[in-house]
Amino acid sequence: MAKKTYDLLFKLLLIGDSGVGKTCILFRFSDDAFTSTFISTIGIDFKIKTVELRGKKIKLQIWDTAGQERFHTITTSYYRGAMGIMLVYDITNEKSFENIVKWLRNIDEHANEDVEKMILGNKCDMTDKRVVNKERGEAIAREHSIRFMETSAKSNINIERAFCELAEAILDKTAGRESAENPERVVIDRGNSDKAPGYNKCCA
């Protein structure tokens, strides 16, 4: 058995309509690369990445799910064990945004009550095809008290930041259980890539 090389293990789940870019987001985060030619995810895929937050090595075990309705019976069985869920829509696809509500209901039904959630509006580099403006994403997130970010796996905007913030929120919860005192927040390393020119344009 391999030696334990991490302090904490967080299980994360990516959900959202088919084609919104879940697999690309995960690939950008785990391999720092982008390809538009992913085959569709059937069932569930899996990636691991270790990040360091507040001096702790945190192993993120990230499950990537198939978006189509048919796979829900299979994929919802993963909700239970998830500590964080990223709910992705595509800013160029109205329907994927409308379905956010449906996905949130799914989380309520199948996930742990205290699961940390985050909504991501992906493909924010495609400004000329945008149909869902950022305010609508913010509004639905506010309504459900969930974190929100616009991302682009292609231009590497906010991807690392999204995972780190979600991980940090889980860490807060875990740490909160250990000691009520929360030491001053350590600024997480967002990497240079997040400060790419596109960053300000889309996501500031």
Add this chain to the structure above:
Amino acid sequence: MSIFKARVKEFEDLFAQDVIDIKELRRNVNNGVPDVLSFRALSWKMLLGYLGPNRIHWATTLAKKRALYKQFIMELVLPPGHTQNGEDNSDDESRGVGLQDHPLSEGPESAWNTFFNDNEFLLQIDKDVRRLCPDISFFQQPTEYPCEVVVHSKGEQGRRLHERVVPSVLSSANVERKGLGVTKINLITKRSAENYAAMEEGQEAHWEVVQRILFIYAKLNPGQGYVQGMNEIVGPIYYVMASDPDLSNRAHAEADCFFCFTALMSEIRDFFIKTLDDAEGGIKCMMSRLENMLKAKDISIYNHLKSQELHPQYYSFRWINLLLSQEFPLPDVLRIWDSVFSDEKRFDFLIKVCCSMILIQREAILENDFASNVKLLQNYPPIDINVVLTHAVSLA
């Protein structure tokens, strides 16, 4: 004579018979079809029940089926209101485009209404066929045998299915007014999705053909519709038909593929239906059959995976659902399907192949932690596929 030549000879002799001995066909195909002539396309057509053993009937069967498929295109693919030289006298009520009907009609009988409703599942098909087998360029290449009525649109939109769901490329301009009445116009030309630029009038890519096959299948099987993964089932069949060296057959790859795909789907459709997940023949049942076989063959691997809570659905859902088409490179997938199609208990054999895949990795699995094992099983390492198949045959 080399072994290869001997095998080619076996197939030559086999297909030279007037009535082909199915048992012999099964036996030969089981060892893998040599990549020459039309052997694989023919074998699959027969094993999937598209062609019978009697060779004299082939021409009639093929002509009939291909004509039928052409009719499907006319009735299901072309936009409503399209007339086809008066040859259509069928009483298909749903296509009847009366004087009352027009694109803005919302009546339930409106052919236009149906036309627009189709777009929902068409959108899903579109996403999936564009990402079919991205590691080979085949599906992005133009076919030498495009569907004539579709590619010669004479300006009519919507004959190419993807045109209905992906807006055509438009150029637009941003007009900015700056002080002093200076107007600045930025011309923006949108690029259509990279790599998948629409073909010119008169041409179409293989993925467009596959899209039409899936669309027609979904239209004809409304209870099931289109489910993701069907693209991965139709892909290898289409590849075989569309690379048939016999051009008189290759020209009809689309129709032949459609019927072979439909025949195969009739056997595995339960995998794709959510409400049948727990039923016999449903995907969960198949996965537990694999689990039970693993338990019987190697209790230590079974226990190890169990203790890691590495459930079979983490890997075997996709394996079984797609008949292993996403786990191996295309030539290996064709080889596996030779064995699966030629086995009388097709899906029992598939389970054996899956079980062998696990057993072959015994040492690694017993050594690995949870994460490495999921990775191993979800991204199966490169292997000589004949090793896996031979192992599977050896499983009682």
